[in-house]
Amino acid sequence: MTVEPYNETILSCCSNPKNRGVMPDADAQDSEENTTCGDEITVYLKLAGPKIESASYEGTGCAVTMAAAELLAGHIAGMEISEVNSLDGSLMVRLLHTEFGVDRMRCATLALRATKAALRRYVGKGGPGGPIGKQ
Numbered sequence: 001m002t003v004e005p006y007n008e009t010i011l012s013c014c015s016n017p018k019n020r021g022v023m024p025d026a027d028a029q030d031s032e033e034n035t036t037c038g039d040e041i042t043v044y045l046k047l048a049g050p051k052i053e054s055a056s057y058e059g060t061g062c063a064v065t066m067a068a069a070e071l072l073a074g075h076i077a078g079m080e081i082s083e084v085n086s087l088d089g090s091l092m093v094r095l096l097h098t099e100f101g102v103d104r105m106r107c108a109t110l111a112l113r114a115t116k117a118a119l120r121r122y123v124g125k126g127g128p129g130g131p132i133g134k135q
């Protein structure tokens with residue numbers, strides 16, 4: 001792993017995003033902001049039962065934030081809600097192939113925080129595993 005904030009993985013994700021864009025038929029979404037630097041991200045999730053079928057994102061921010069959102073969206077497709085809820089910042093370090101200080105770690109985990117918030121809202125409103133229609 002490298003310690004430079006803008007390695008080849010990050011730069012490639014920013015120049016060739018595949019998961020960026022609004023998902024009009026999303027089952028869950030959430031927006032988060034990094035108040036330290038002003039980055040903003042909205043995550044959209046399409047669910048099929050307790051699994052994430054697909055994910056996308058929109059936002060503005062540094063290359064670390066945008067690359068993290070891109071990689072996370074691709075990584076969680078096909079995962080169960082419970083699996084995604086157990087993810088933490090160490091996944092983002094592995095996906096981005098870089099170590100981060102505290103400030104950059106906030107950028108690297110912004111999309112993950114938005115994803116977990118969207119899933120909490122989805123389950124809370126009665127999605128699989130929620131108070132209505134537990135499966």
